[in-house]
Amino acid sequence: MSGCDQPGLLPVEAALERLLAMADAAPINQTESVTLEQADGRVLAEGLISSLDLPPWANSAMDGYALRLADWQGEPLPVSQRILAGTLPSALEPGTCARIFTGAPLPAGADVVEMQENVQLGDDQRVSFSQGMRFGQNVRAQGQETKVGDCVLPVGTRLGPIELGLAASLGADRLVVYRRARVAVLSTGDELIEPGQVLGPGQIYNSNRRLLCAWLQRLGCEVIDAGILADDLQLTRDALAALDDVDLILSTGGVSVGEADFLGAALREEGELALWKLAIKPGKPLTFGAFRGVPVLGLPGNPASTLVTFGLLARPYLLRRMGASKVEPLGFPMPAGFVWSHAGHRREYVRARIENGRVVMHPNQSSGVLRSASWAEGLAEILEGKTLAEGDSLRFIPMSEILG
Ligand code: AMP
Numbered sequence: 441m442s443g444c445d446q447p448g449l450l451p452v453e454a455a456l457e458r459l460l461a462m463a464d465a466a467p468i469n470q471t472e473s474v475t476l477e478q479a480d481g482r483v484l485a486e487g488l489i490s491s492l493d494l495p496p497w498a499n500s501a502m503d504g505y506a507l508r509l510a511d512w513q514g515e516p517l518p519v520s521q522r523i524l525a526g527t528l529p530s531a532l533e534p535g536t537c538a539r540i541f542t543g544a545p546l547p548a549g550a551d552v553v554e555m556q557e558n559v560q561l562g563d564d565q566r567v568s569f570s571q572g573m574r575f576g577q578n579v580r581a582q583g584q585e586t587k588v589g590d591c592v593l594p595v596g597t598r599l600g601p602i603e604l605g606l607a608a609s610l611g612a613d614r615l616v617v618y619r620r621a622r623v624a625v626l627s628t629g630d631e632l633i634e635p636g637q638v639l640g641p642g643q644i645y646n647s648n649r650r651l652l653c654a655w656l657q658r659l660g661c662e663v664i665d666a667g668i669l670a671d672d673l674q675l676t677r678d679a680l681a682a683l684d685d686v687d688l689i690l691s692t693g694g695v696s697v698g699e700a701d702f703l704g705a706a707l708r709e710e711g712e713l714a715l716w717k718l719a720i721k722p723g724k725p726l727t728f729g730a731f732r733g734v735p736v737l738g739l740p741g742n743p744a745s746t747l748v749t750f751g752l753l754a755r756p757y758l759l760r761r762m763g764a765s766k767v768e769p770l771g772f773p774m775p776a777g778f779v780w781s782h783a784g785h786r787r788e789y790v791r792a793r794i795e796n797g798r799v800v801m802h803p804n805q806s807s808g809v810l811r812s813a814s815w816a817e818g819l820a821e822i823l824e825g826k827t828l829a830e831g832d833s834l835r836f837i838p839m840s841e842i843l844g
């Protein structure tokens with residue numbers, strides 16, 4: 441029996457599948473039209489259809505000379521015009537060539553461009569070409585990249601710098617996107633205080649709040665920072681009730697089924713509650729439910745557990761609610777640079793780096809530690825029930841894949 445069969449633990453894929461199904465059932469349908477300046481990180485709600493051919497006209501890919509291939513019979517050709525980018529050429533006079541620069545429109549009648557390095561300019565300013573010219577060489581044909589009516593960016597695309605550049609190249613100055621998900625961040629725990637305050641006995645600084653607020657902003661969410669919530673049932677009820685206009689309440693801490701599970705207690709009373717024990721390490725306990733109809737996701741409090749469960753589960757859930765079609769991170773097979781001798785019951789996400797083409801792990805994998813996560817370039821996935829010898833392949837998920 442493999443570790444995956446351990447009763448009671450929900451496999452990561454199954455948890456993700458459930459979360460995505462719930463996201464699909466509660467999509468954020470409202471859309472807005474935003475300028476390109478405002479569109480970074482947003483999800484496209486209307487596909488971008490090109491109203492242009494791109495390039496809009498044939499142009500030169502090189503600095504050189506444009507000519508009609510058939511005019512080159514071995515006799516040098518005179519230069520009849522000079523065409524700079526941004527100018528309108530006249531039709532090419534038969535038996536001549538045109539000086540032309542990169543991005544300048546090809547004159548009617550020309551069908552090749554020879555790069556300037558390959559020509560000889562005679563004392564009489566006539567141009568001799570090389571022998572091996574091909575029809576259409578160094579010419580960017582009209583519509584080569586995009587034709588009028590092409591769907592260039594489909595619905596569900598997450599917009600980043602490349603997409604914004606592409607939209608700009610088509611002359612689009614506004615795009616229709618889904619509205620941002622409004623996400624409230626709650627940090628629970630009597631022991632928590634904020635940076636800048638003096639640490640008292642038994643207290644620790646709240647790291648999850650900054651971790652999640654910054655991360656959510658990068659994902660294109662609107663963040664409602666709900667601060668620290670004390671371990672108290674009535675305060676928990678009140679805090680949840682005040683967050684009635686958000687798309688998700690994201691809390692950390694207090695999810696291990698114990699005496700201090702006030703989030704669970706509040707949801708049990710006035711909402712719905714699912715307590716999941718995930719086959720994931722770090723990050724076994726996860727709460728999913730709703731309070732008076734508002735979805736609530738309770739992540740484990742240890743910062744590295746928060747990181748892993750947010751990155752692998754909450755992030756795809758939120759992106760899906762905002763309409764994104766690609767929500768899961770890319771991972772790449774890489775050889776392990778370490779030995780994993782103890783097969784676990786849970787899928788382990790190890791804070792790791794690539795060194796000399798192999799995955800090396802940080803010696804401190806404690807779920808409370810962010811320092812090793814900051815050192816790490818990614819998470820190495822070690823499947824439940826598996827051991828690894830050095831050189832065995834594992835999946836490496838770059839941090840950049842989950843952080844953005
Ligand atoms: P809990 O799930 O509330 O029992 O928290 C598990 C561990 O994570 C405890 O050691 C907490 O002190 C710690 N923890 C919970 N929330 C935070 C937070 N926001 N920042 C840093 N550590 C936290």
Ligand code: MG
Pocket residue numbers: 628629630693694700741
């Ligand atoms: Mg706690």
